[in-house]
Amino acid sequence: MQVKINSNDVASVHDRPNDQTKPPYSASGHPFSCRPPRHAELVVACALAAGLFNGSALAQTVNISDQKSSTADESTKRTVQSKRAPAGRSDEIRKTRAARFGGRLAPAQATIPQADKFAKFESLRIKGLEVNLPGPADTVVQDKGGARSALAEIGIGYIAWTQNTYVNNLLPNAAKSTIANQLYSGQNPTFYTLSYMMVTYDLSRYGIPDGQIIVGTEQQSWTWQPGGPDRWGINTIAYYQTFFDRKIELKVGYLMNSYELAGTVVGGNPGANVFGPSSNVLYQGGMNFAPAPTPTLNLTYHFDDRLYNKVSLQRSTSPDGVFAHITTNPTGLNWSTTNAGILLLDESGYRNGAAPGLPETWLRAGVGFNNSHYTNLAYPTQPRADENSLYYVAADRQLWQCDARETASRGIYGGFSVMGVPPDLNKVSQYYEVRLYAKGLFDRRPSDQISLVATDTVWSNFAVDAAAAKGNLVHRDAKAISGTYTAHLGPGIYASIGLTYIDHPTSITYTPQIGHALNFSASTSIFF
Template identity: 65%
Template sequence: MFRFAIALTKQRQEASAQRWIAVALSIASSPLGGAALAQAVTVPGPESGAPKKMTQGVNQKKNRVATLPRSSRPDEALAQTANAFAATRDNAVSVAKNRTQRKVDPFVKFEGLREKGMWLSIPGPADTIDQDYGGFRSALAEVGIGYIGGTVNTFVTNQLPNAARSTIRDQLYSGQNPTFNTLNFLIVTYDLSRFGIPDGQIIVGAQQQYWTWKPGGPDRAGINTIAYYQTLFDGKLELKMGYLRNINEFTGTVVGGNAAVNVFGASSNILYQAGMSNNAAPTPALNLKYNFDERFYNRTSIQRSLSPDGQFAHITENPTGLDWSTANAGVLLLDETGYNSKAAPGLPETWLRAGAGFNTSSYADLQYPTQPRAKGNSIYYVAADRQLWQSDPQGSAARGIYAGFSVMYAPPDLNRVNQYYELRLYAKGLWDSRPRDQIALVATNTAWSNVAVDAAVAKGHLVHRDSTAISGTYTAHLAPGIYSSVGLTYINNPTSITYTRKTGHALNLLVSTSVFF
């Protein structure tokens, strides 16, 4: 009988111990983890005279035992519960990490205040020298105002000894003599979406430029845009009108699409002679862009043309840019159809576009310059850019190596530049240590109008029928808002159609600094 009592007592003690282990495991699996377990171990049982309320708490924890995985071995239950606790902990860490990442970018609130409707990318507030110093940008954003300003300073000089140096007045091309230019601008936007206008925005900008070689400019101070933008039909249709710079809305002429990167082909010459407006020469226009989906689009413009006598004549006549028109200028109709797929992890960036323009301005006929002016000029182009390799697909998919080409054509009887061809190979953020730097290698060929060439031959001039250039440029991101470009360009026949025996080729050194605020 005595032995039976001892055995019964041992069984009760083992059962009690197992119940306490189950309670401890249940508490350990709760969100309070080890801290709750430590508290549970010190809770006195009913036998020790614990308060009724605490006893009820222990009984509730006992009821949780039914939810634990069944196991004949307490160590297996402990392992399973530890795994559950680890999973809960990892999930909590992941949630906290995501919350932290969402708080990292304080500049996301300014995105809606950047100028809309352009293919050209101007650095945003995070990439400026002032950023949000003293909360000034935030204070303006509170009332719907955004801004971006900048200064771009460029120096070009021919490194070959036979550059045929001349006086600045007789200079025939940029770099023949050391050539310097500065461009300074400020663009202010006002958010209209706060009044219920979808993506609504007013854009006002001013620009000042100075050139030592005046035909490259000329000097001016005036507007570079006064525009209104909004979307319709849930973003399917984009409307932009006012004094616009269509060189930033059509075609895609800047290698890499970044305004901070000073790599320009000569394609702008053929576009300017066709009448397309630009930063130095904005003109009244109405632009409509229809988005078939997130990638396919069609963009149309009705624009007041630049002067048919060229950009220099246009700016000389209308330096402020506020005049409605210039002499002999008509209407330029533009249309571009394209496919634009932005870079994403595992999805390379692709931009294909083709367009045409028809101009009603009165152009001088190159074949019959003494005859009345002719109307009906036109331009046609096709261009493509494709990302070949992504250097950081998960972190920044746009980084990598790209290739592209452009082909443009204009009738030879009204345009001195008849054909233009460009091949480009460039890299964005090739190295992890330099994620915002860009390297570009560009080859171009500009074919002159055979009508204009033949007319120059008839006058006894030395002529060439095309100009070929190869350039290499490295652009470094030195600090927020500060970029510097260094490049070399070899040009065979750097002048226009006529030349002298000493101006057959050039090797131009380019140094440029861009600062944004």
């Protein structure tokens, strides 16, 4: 279990006192055959992994339920689709680019035959996201009974999904407690469920380029409230369109930027990898996410098919943390939040999708400035007046292609993330993640995903020193390593199991009995 700092864990850090059919075997006779890309390149190493799985250790105290549920294998970043495909581009690249503005093609979907009957739904998939939500072909209901087709006729599309996760520390003498006194996800058996419903309306029928209205709702329920808390409300109310032959993308409304910036989910797949990494650093800095959407304007400029820059102007989430934000604004409809100001984010990146002999690559870096009123941890008794900032750098690179001709996105990947915020304003000041993951490694399981993630979450030296001065046992960082296997059991159905070792799963202070955790997690993601 990756030190998962669930979105809600972040809350806990701030809010709680001390976050065509193929043979089953390759020609070589092995269950899988991976061939290196034609051009060898430096592999992007990884940095720490915070488990999307809200029970992850760090999550234990920094649970940030980013709910980045990832499902299908993603091949490319939403790259600008030019009028003509560049010479030498493969069919796969063209298809990916064509699907770009209707929801990126996910790897899992590449293995599910996409009959022509599903092509008509592409323009109805949610636009403007960085994660890969599956298309109608990779859902349980698909187009049974013709209901999806009937809605498409009048310009309506939809996707719904649910994630259910169980987390439990397997180590003996782990100081089990009552749920009321639980300090981290998994200290006691912890269960949570996240459910989403999102509907789109196609405005391109009225001459608006790629125009779309998106409305979504999110419901979550936790046995351990600091990991949540329980809530039901909106996650998106948005308007989207493009300009100048898709050179510019505009998205405005109540948004969840955790799905649109930074790319914090392992493999970019929210439903298929419930244990993907999440970053509490971004939430502390004020970034909004599914349980805490805020008014936002996002503008993306595409220099070419691979190079882009995205600027986001959003109302910040509460400077008191995720838990405080959700409890005071559970529906997400409030226009303002106490002490919350404006967060300006800018991300630049380079992204190309996988093609035969061309490995997938995604490099991105971002900075943010927040004029909300934060409490200064060095001078906690002084009036709030300090503005916050954040930065992140991340990279993912396909290291090996298993089946370049048929599904180029299958293979082995490596990546890393580094994030930081000022230690005098944030309890978590630095985050490092290194990841190694594989998509469709086995010919008999072309849609499964395996991940190994290591993370280190560093606490603010001001917060640590203050806790030590009170005579508490303290630790300055929390390290974790996790392994997860996600199986694609059928159209729209994913199941994951994971094991995460965490050194110091609680926030800053601890007792000898809760100094370590070995969290077992099991999760299902079902898409409709």
